[in-house]
Amino acid sequence: MTTPFPAPTFTGPRLQAAIIDLDGTMIDTADDFTAGLNGMLAQLDAAETSREEVVGYIGKGSENLIRSVLAQRFETDHAQDRFDEALAIYQAEYAKINGIHTRLYPDVEAGLRAMRDAGLKLACVTNKPHRFAVELLEQYGLSQYFSVVLGGDSLPKKKPDPLPMLTAAAQLGVPPHATVAIGDSENDALAGRAAGMATLTLPYGYNHGRAIQEIKSDGIVASLLDAAKAIAAHHSTT
Numbered sequence: 001m002t003t004p005f006p007a008p009t010f011t012g013p014r015l016q017a018a019i020i021d022l023d024g025t026m027i028d029t030a031d032d033f034t035a036g037l038n039g040m041l042a043q044l045d046a047a048e049t050s051r052e053e054v055v056g057y058i059g060k061g062s063e064n065l066i067r068s069v070l071a072q073r074f075e076t077d078h079a080q081d082r083f084d085e086a087l088a089i090y091q092a093e094y095a096k097i098n099g100i101h102t103r104l105y106p107d108v109e110a111g112l113r114a115m116r117d118a119g120l121k122l123a124c125v126t127n128k129p130h131r132f133a134v135e136l137l138e139q140y141g142l143s144q145y146f147s148v149v150l151g152g153d154s155l156p157k158k159k160p161d162p163l164p165m166l167t168a169a170a171q172l173g174v175p176p177h178a179t180v181a182i183g184d185s186e187n188d189a190l191a192g193r194a195a196g197m198a199t200l201t202l203p204y205g206y207n208h209g210r211a212i213q214e215i216k217s218d219g220i221v222a223s224l225l226d227a228a229k230a231i232a233a234h235h236s237t238t
Contacts, residue, residue, distance in 0.1 A: 004222065005203075005219065005221065006220075007219065008221065008230045009218060009219060010218055010230075010234040011218075012177055012178070013178055014178065014235055014238040015179065015180050015198065016175075017120055017122065017123065017169065017179040017180070018115050018120050018121075018122055018123075018179070018182055018231070019124075019125050019165055019179060019180070019192070020112075020123070020183070021126055021182065021185070021188045022126035022128055022137070023058055023059070023205075023206070024058060024059065024185065024204075024205025024207070025105070025183050025184045025224075026104065026108045026124075026142065027103070027108075028102060029058075029128075030054055030055050030206065031051060031101035033058060033094075034051050035093075035097050035100070035101055036090055036094035036097055037065070037069055037090065039089070039090075039096070040066070040089045040093050041073070043089050044089070046073040047073055049069055053069075053072070055206050055209065056208055056209040057069065057208070058185075058206040059208060060158070060187060061127040061158050062090065062091070062094075062152065066086050066087055066090055067079070067083065070083065091129070098132050098136065099135060099136050105204060105223070107224055107225035107226075109140075109142065110225045111223060111224025111225040111226075112142065112224060113145070114228035114229070115145075115231065116145055118231065118235070121174055122145050122146050122147065122148075123146060123148035123149070123168040123172055125148075125149075125159065125164045125181075126149075126152065127158045128152055129151050129152055129153050130152075130153055133149055134151075137149065148172055150167060150168055159187040159188060160186070160188075160190035160191045162191050162192075162194035165179075165181055165194075165195035166195050176195045177196050177197070179195075179197045179198070180192075180197060180199065180200060180218075181195070181197045181199045181200070182224070182227050183202065184201065184203075184205020184207055185205060185206060185207040185215075186207060186210070186214075186215050189201055189217045192217075193216070198218050199217040200218060200219055200227050200230065201215050202223070202224075
């Protein structure tokens, strides 16, 4: 795939690891979220949601997703009162359909394979609950590429806090400054930058309904395969 974006400009040392997001980066999961939320909303006697609404909420974890949907359907106090119930229902509903309505984005496995073959250590860091992330990676045959998988419930803080990125780098045994964070949203770039990592962004995911060009990163790449090529080009100069 030929990228329509300017080549990324890394200024740091040779990269030894990549930390990659899941939803909106490797797998399009918006229809799964929509189905899970609608299963929840039906039990709460609330109006259905749509993919278009849900896409604007993806990226900050299940709790934020549910709070955002409830806020559009209940008065503030009532939405808060229903949150714990809604979260439990949602998790049960999502467990039934995880992976059913998803699709792998183009060149994901080719990109992961290229990074691995180039000697990079790989981690998946997502705000999705860990068990759902592991199930999805296994379903698509991607687990083999990752020695570390961290979910939104793996640590006390989620992206955009840098803790998950720093923890993943530590578990990979690679310093943050030799690591690149790759994702589709501002959360990924903010977390990566705060951790002292290089950052790459992808244009086809969710990013809370905002244009990818608004995100400060070291560059936009059209696919994970293009990310691998950008890393290889950086290595040829370091």
